[in-house]
Amino acid sequence: MNKIIQVQNVSQQFMTASGPFLALDRVSFDIAEGETISLIGHSGCGKSTLLNLIAGLTLPSSGGLLCDNKEIAGPGPERAVVFQNHSLLPWLTARENVALAVETVFKGSKTKAEMREWTEHNLERVQMGHAMDKRPDEISGGMKQRVGIARALAMSPRVLLMDEPFGALDALTRAHLQDAVMQIQARLNTTLVLITHDVDEAVLLSDRVLMMTNGPAATVGEILEIDLPRPRNRVALADNPRYHQLRQQILQFLYEKQPATA
Numbered sequence: 001m002n003k004i005i006q007v008q009n010v011s012q013q014f015m016t017a018s019g020p021f022l023a024l025d026r027v028s029f030d031i032a033e034g035e036t037i038s039l040i041g042h043s044g045c046g047k048s049t050l051l052n053l054i055a056g057l058t059l060p061s062s063g064g065l066l067c068d069n070k071e072i073a074g075p076g077p078e079r080a081v082v083f084q085n086h087s088l089l090p091w092l093t094a095r096e097n098v099a100l101a102v103e104t105v106f107k108g109s110k111t112k113a114e115m116r117e118w119t120e121h122n123l124e125r126v127q128m129g130h131a132m133d134k135r136p137d138e139i140s141g142g143m144k145q146r147v148g149i150a151r152a153l154a155m156s157p158r159v160l161l162m163d164e165p166f167g168a169l170d171a172l173t174r175a176h177l178q179d180a181v182m183q184i185q186a187r188l189n190t191t192l193v194l195i196t197h198d199v200d201e202a203v204l205l206s207d208r209v210l211m212m213t214n215g216p217a218a219t220v221g222e223i224l225e226i227d228l229p230r231p232r233n234r235v236a237l238a239d240n241p242r243y244h245q246l247r248q249q250i251l252q253f254l255y256e257k258q259p260a261t262a
């Protein structure tokens with residue numbers, strides 16, 4: 001197994017007005033190349049803190065993180081992030097938003113025509129080919145989220161980090177995008193790390209679910225292996241007893257072993 005990400009004894013402390021606050025306490029786990037991992041846990045347990053550390057947006061108070069055996073000392077194009085609120089530049093069209101990321105990564109290695117084609121290809125991958133020239137205020141929330149995903153995919157990251165990427169979407173759009181991400185992941189063998197509050201989403205998408213204990217001083221409580229064959233089909237899974245067992249194990253962790261404190 002090629003370990004693409006290694007999280008080694010990572011703690012994260014924040015300075016707050018009322019003193020130091022230990023958000024994460026000695027978190028350790030590895031992620032294999034091509035694996036899909038979900039982080040699940042109650043609100044405020046430290047999921048985004050952990051994702052930001054893998055993204056290199058923040059550095060740990062102690063411990064270390066490696067990507068491909070090299071220390072994560074900042075953000076890098078091999079680790080793209082999709083945020084819940086899509087974070088598109090409002091004055092640029094969908095095409096321009098994606099093109100900006102493409103230029104950052106491929107300027108010098110692709111020609112202008114190739115970069116344009118690659119931008120369009122990635123928008124088409126998420127079914128946004130028809131609305132490439134619209135600005136964020138002219139498209140729906142689900143469409144904005146798709147542009148955010150296209151932008152991340154266009155960077156050809158080895159690791160795609162997603163902070164509740166489907167959280168704000170209606171159920172149909174959410175299902176559609178989950179399927180699209182699963183298909184793209186299977187084709188490109190991208191490593192996916194996904195924060196979710198949705199137990200069904202965690203089981204459907206993941207190879208392993210990392211269940212986090214409540215904070216402060218949160219850590220990985222249990223790791224659940226999702227041994228359901230791929231490709232996975234949400235309709236077929238509804239009749240699969242193993243699917244319901246796995247779902248139940250996550251619910252037990254969240255509501256019996258680690259009930260919400262707030």
Ligand SMILES: Nc1ncnc2c1ncn2[C@@H]1O[C@H](COP(=O)(O)OP(=O)(O)OP(=O)(O)O)[C@@H](O)[C@H]1O
Nearest residue numbers: 014015016023042043044045046047048049050215
């Ligand atoms: N920059 C910061 N300064 C102080 N405290 C912080 C900071 N960032 C996060 N925290 C605290 O660390 C804890 C973990 O926050 P984090 O956002 O990682 O949780 P989360 O699991 O992603 O929550 P949610 O599911 O609600 O998004 C929380 O108690 C939060 O208040």
